Amino acid sequence: MLDKQTVRNIAFLARIDVKEDDLEPLANQLSGIIGWVEQLGEVNTDGVAPMTSVTNQVLRWRADELTDGGRADQVVLNAPDKLDGCFAVPKMVE
Amino acid sequence: MSYIIKGNTGDWEVVIGLEVHAQVISNSKLFSGADTTFGAEPNSQVSFVDAGFPGMLPVINAKCVEQAVRTGLGLKAKINNRSVFARKNYFYADLPQGYQISQYELPIVGEGTLILDMPDGSTRAVGIERLHLEQDAGKSMHDQHPNKSLIDLNRSGVALMEIVSKPDMRTPEEAGAYLRKLRAILRYLGSCDGNMEEGSMRCDVNVSVRHPGEEFRTRCEIKNVNSVRFVMQAIEHEAARHVEVYESGGDIRQETRLFDPSRGETRSMRSKEQAHDYRYFPDPDLLPLEFDDAYVEAIRATLPELPDEKKERFISEYGITAYDATVLVMDQENSAFFETVAKGRDGKTAVAWVTTNLFGSLNKRGLSVSDSPVSATQLGQLIDLVADNTLSTRLAKDVFEIMMDEGKDPSVIVEERGMKQVTDTSAIEAACDQVIAANAEKADEVRNGKEKLVAWFVGQVMKATQGKANPAMLQEILKKKLLG
Numbered sequence: 159m160l161d162k163q164t165v166r167n168i169a170f171l172a173r174i175d176v177k178e179d180d181l182e183p184l185a186n187q188l189s190g191i192i193g194w195v196e197q198l199g200e201v202n203t204d205g206v207a208p209m210t211s212v213t214n215q216v217l218r219w220r221a222d223e224l225t226d227g228g229r230a231d232q233v234v235l236n237a238p239d240k241l242d243g244c245f246a247v248p249k250m251v252e
Numbered sequence: 253m254s255y256i257i258k259g260n261t262g263d264w265e266v267v268i269g270l271e272v273h274a275q276v277i278s279n280s281k282l283f284s285g286a287d288t289t290f291g292a293e294p295n296s297q298v299s300f301v302d303a304g305f306p307g308m309l310p311v312i313n314a315k316c317v318e319q320a321v322r323t324g325l326g327l328k329a330k331i332n333n334r335s336v337f338a339r340k341n342y343f344y345a346d347l348p349q350g351y352q353i354s355q356y357e358l359p360i361v362g363e364g365t366l367i368l369d370m371p372d373g374s375t376r377a378v379g380i381e382r383l384h385l386e387q388d389a390g391k392s393m394h395d396q397h398p399n400k401s402l403i404d405l406n407r408s409g410v411a412l413m414e415i416v417s418k419p420d421m422r423t424p425e426e427a428g429a430y431l432r433k434l435r436a437i438l439r440y441l442g443s444c445d446g447n448m449e450e451g452s453m454r455c456d457v458n459v460s461v462r463h464p465g466e467e468f469r470t471r472c473e474i475k476n477v478n479s480v481r482f483v484m485q486a487i488e489h490e491a492a493r494h495v496e497v498y499e500s501g502g503d504i505r506q507e508t509r510l511f512d513p514s515r516g517e518t519r520s521m522r523s524k525e526q527a528h529d530y531r532y533f534p535d536p537d538l539l540p541l542e543f544d545d546a547y548v549e550a551i552r553a554t555l556p557e558l559p560d561e562k563k564e565r566f567i568s569e570y571g572i573t574a575y576d577a578t579v580l581v582m583d584q585e586n587s588a589f590f591e592t593v594a595k596g597r598d599g600k601t602a603v604a605w606v607t608t609n610l611f612g613s614l615n616k617r618g619l620s621v622s623d624s625p626v627s628a629t630q631l632g633q634l635i636d637l638v639a640d641n642t643l644s645t646r647l648a649k650d651v652f653e654i655m656m657d658e659g660k661d662p663s664v665i666v667e668e669r670g671m672k673q674v675t676d677t678s679a680i681e682a683a684c685d686q687v688i689a690a691n692a693e694k695a696d697e698v699r700n701g702k703e704k705l706v707a708w709f710v711g712q713v714m715k716a717t718q719g720k721a722n723p724a725m726l727q728e729i730l731k732k733k734l735l736g
Contacts, residue, residue, distance in 0.1 A: 167529070171341070171529055171531065173343055211539060215539060216539060216542065217312060217538060217539040217540065217541055217542065218311055218312075219311075219312055219313075219314040219317065220285070220311045220312065220313060220314065221314060221315075222278050222279045222280055222313050222314060222315030222316075223279065223280060223285060224279055224280050224285055224286070224287050225280070225285030226280075226284055226285040226286045226299035226300075226301075227285070227286035227287050227296060227297045227298060227299060228296060228297075229298075230293065230294065230295035230296045230298065233295045233298045233300075233303050233405065234295055239400070241396070241397065241400065241402055242294065242396070242402065243293060243294040243295055243296075243404075244294045244295065244393070244396075244402035244403055244404050245295075245345070245402065245403040245405075246397070246400045246401070246402055246403075247345045247400065247401050247402075247403060248399070248400065248401070249394060249397075249398075249399050249400055249401050250345060250392065250394070250401050251394050251401070
C-alpha cells in the first residue's frame with residue numbers, strides 16, 4: 159500500500175503538481191494498479207528466461223552514416239521561446 | 253608512494269574512484285544519423301530522435317558498439333555478449349527526452365584492469381568496475397542572456413562510454429596517472445580523442461577518507477572536473493575537508509559537489525540536493541544488445557599494440573629504462589618517432605637524443621613531435637654520424653641545433669660548414685704540440701703532478717681546432733705528451 163509521502167515524491171519526480179487533497183485518493187488508485195499487476199507474481203516462472211519481445215526479433219543495428227540533421231529551424235519550430243537558433247528556457251545556474 | 257593526512261585523531265588515507273565519460277569517435281550519434289562533429293551552428297546536427305520528439309524511435313549505431321567492445325578489450329575487461337539499455341529518468345532542460353538512454357544492470361563491458369605507471373618507474377593495477385554505453389545530453393549556455401539559459405542539442409545523443417573505476421586509488425598522483433593512462437589507451441584504440449578541454453573526456457571524482465584499515469566511509473562525488481590537474485587539486489581539497497569535518501565532530505553526508513578551479517575548492521551543488529531517484533527501467537524501444545564471440549574476436553584482431561605491451565617491448569628490444577619507455581609510449585606519435593630513430597641503432601643513445609635533446613628543444617619552441625623540424629630519419633642519420641666518427645657527441649649537439657633551425661640533413665650541414673671532426677692523429681698531435689709549446693710553464697706544472705690541468709689543455713686544443721678534435725683521441729694524445 160502506497161502512502162501519501164510516496165505519492166508526493168512520485169509526483170515531484172514526474173513534475174506533476176498534485177494538490178494535497180488528491181494525494182490520498184491517488185495513493186489508493188495507484189495501489190490498486192500495483193496490486194493488479196502483482197497478480198502476475200502468482201504464476202510460477204522458475205526456469206523461464208525473461209522475455210523481451212513477443213515476436214522473435216533481434217535488435218536492429220544501423221551503419222555509422224550521416225542520414226539526418228540540417229534542420230535547425232524545424233527542431234526549434236515549436237519551442238515556446240527561442241533565441242539565436244537555441245531553445246530559450248528560464249535561467250538555471252548553479 | 254603514500255599520501256597520508258596527519259590529523260589530531262591519527263593518520264587518514266584517501267580513497268578515490270573515478271567515473272570518466274568518454275565521447276565515442278563515430279560519424280553519427282548513438283541512436284540517430286545526425287552528425288557528431290564539434291562546433292557546428294546550434295541545433296544544426298539534431299534529428300527528431302535527439303530532440304525527443306514524440307513517436308521517434310532509436311536505432312543503434314554499429315560503430316559505437318564496436319568502439320565500446322574495442323575499449324573493453326583494451327582495458328582487458330570482460331565483454332558481455334548480451335547487454336541491456338535502460339532509461340535513467342531525470343528532468344533537465346538539456347535532456348529533451350526526460351530520460352537518458354544508458355545501461356544499468358547489464359552493461360556491455362564488465363570488470364577489467366588498468367596499469368598505472370608511477371613517476372618512480374613502479375606500476376600499480378587499478379580495477380575497472382564496468383564500461384557502459386549511453387547518450388550525451390545537450391549543451392546549456394548561461395552567459396548569453398541575463399535571465400534565460402540557451403539550449404543547443406547538437407551534443408544530445410552523441411555516444412558516451414562511461415568508464416567506472418573501482419575505489420582503488422589512494423593518492424592524487426594515482427588519480428592523475430589513471431587519467432593519463434586511460435586517455436593514452438583511448439587514443440591508441442581510436443575510440444575517443446581524450447580532449448578534456450573540449451569536453452570529449454570528462455571526469456567525476458568520488459572521494460572519501462578513512463583511518464588505514466577501516467571500512468570505507470561516506471563518499472562525495474565531485475562532478476565534471478575538466479583537467480588532470482584540477483582532478484588532483486579537487487581530491488586534495490575534498491580529502492582535507494573530510495578530515496576537518498570528522499575531526500571537529502561532524503559527519504560527511506553523501507552529496508554531489510562542484511570544483512571551483514579559481515578558488516581551488518569544492519562546494520555543494522544545491523540543485524542535486526534532492527536525493528536522486530532515477531527510476532531505471534529497461535528501455536522498451538530497444539531490444540537487448542547481443543553479439544557472438546566471433547564478433548568480439550574480429551575486433552580483437554584489429555587492436556593496435558597498446559601502451560603496456562609497447563612499453564615492455566621497448567624495454568626488452570631497445571634496452572631503455574622503464575621510466576623512458578613510459579614517457580615514450582604515452583603518446584603514439586612520440587613512440588613511433590623513437591622507434592624510427594632506434595631501429596638498427598643503439599637504443600639508449602636513441603632515447604637520450606629523443607627525450608632529452610629533441611623533446612627539450614621542441615618544448616622550448618612550443619612544438620609537438622608532429623611539427624618537429626627534424627625528422628626521425630634525420631635524427632637517426634645524426635646518430636650514425638657519431639657512430640662512424642664523423643662527428644663527436646659534442647659536435648653532434650651543435651649540428652642538432654642547426655638542424656632544428658634549418659631542417660636540413662645532418663650530412664649537408666656537416667659538409668656546408670666543415671664540421672667534420674678531426675680524427676687524423678698527426679693533425680691532433682700538431683695542435684697539441686702548438687698549445688703545449690705556447691704554455692710551457694703550465695705543461696711543466698702538469699708534469700710536476702698537477703694533473704688537473706690536463707683538462708685545461710684539452711679545452712685549449714679544442715678551441716684551437718674549433719671543437720672539431722675527436723675528444724677521446726685528444727685526451728689520449730695530450731696525456732701521452734704531457735705525462736709520457
